[in-house]
Amino acid sequence: MDKIAIITGAAGGIGRATANLFAREGWKVIATDRKEASDFEDRVDFHHMDVSDPQSIERLFKHLGSWTDELQAIINNAAIQICKPLIEMEVEEWDAIMASNLRSIFLTTRAGYPFLKKAKGSIVNVSSVHALATSSDIAAYAASKGGIVALTRAMALEFAKDDIRVNSVLPGAVDTHMLRSGLNRNHVKGSSLEDRMQDLAEKTVLGRIGEPDEIAKSILFLAEGKQSSFMTGQMLVVDGGATARLSTE
Numbered sequence: 001m002d003k004i005a006i007i008t009g010a011a012g013g014i015g016r017a018t019a020n021l022f023a024r025e026g027w028k029v030i031a032t033d034r035k036e037a038s039d040f041e042d043r044v045d046f047h048h049m050d051v052s053d054p055q056s057i058e059r060l061f062k063h064l065g066s067w068t069d070e071l072q073a074i075i076n077n078a079a080i081q082i083c084k085p086l087i088e089m090e091v092e093e094w095d096a097i098m099a100s101n102l103r104s105i106f107l108t109t110r111a112g113y114p115f116l117k118k119a120k121g122s123i124v125n126v127s128s129v130h131a132l133a134t135s136s137d138i139a140a141y142a143a144s145k146g147g148i149v150a151l152t153r154a155m156a157l158e159f160a161k162d163d164i165r166v167n168s169v170l171p172g173a174v175d176t177h178m179l180r181s182g183l184n185r186n187h188v189k190g191s192s193l194e195d196r197m198q199d200l201a202e203k204t205v206l207g208r209i210g211e212p213d214e215i216a217k218s219i220l221f222l223a224e225g226k227q228s229s230f231m232t233g234q235m236l237v238v239d240g241g242a243t244a245r246l247s248t249e
Helices: 015-022 054-065 091-119 139-162 177-181 193-202 212-224
Strands: 003-009 026-031 045-046 073-076 120-125 164-173 235-238
Touching: 003 015, 015 026, 015 045, 015 054, 015 073, 015 212, 026 164, 026 177, 026 212, 054 091, 073 091, 073 212, 091 120, 091 139, 120 139, 164 212, 212 235
Parallel strands: 003 026, 003 073, 026 045, 073 120, 120 164, 164 235
Antiparallel strands: none
16 A cells, blocks of 8 residues: 655755655655646645645545545645844734744644544654754744744644654755745855855855755655654754854854
């Protein structure tokens, strides 16, 4: 029987890399994004939808329930980022970030619970190193990612009785559209995008920016349980060593 995973925020970056990796590893993947996307691996079934919308989630799981009652993994990766000072942020922008980054996890988990329980599956929530240490003009995003870590712990406690494991991945600087579009916050130096990318890379212990495939492999490690079967409620930081260094050095 095929292992089945739902992966949100799969149009690009980490989500696309994760969907394609799971497919190559033999999973059947239901991928979602509010943006249109194509050219996935053969075993990826893409759904154009907004996972922060309860009715869209209801339709997705009705579709899933029409052909299976089991789900081995939910990968909650959907996220948006709005970079601006907190006092300049509109209420609508704050709410949009919380809906996409945090409420979506509540919705997919609530709807997916019976399927996960039947399969004794797992949930992987994609948080960020911004849950641990952050920078200026990104407060709403950091708050949402910190919320994901707390929610992960709570879910792990609640679902342990059902043998459902719940963990989070905290990526650092990874070469995605979101990272590149956020490099205008004056937290890195350089007049060009390439210069700013290089300055950011030099801030990590490994001296480079991560690739989406590297985060995808960490997500697969947590999701499939072959080597992570005794892990739940945990944060897996994948940041090139960035958070290991004191800011005073």
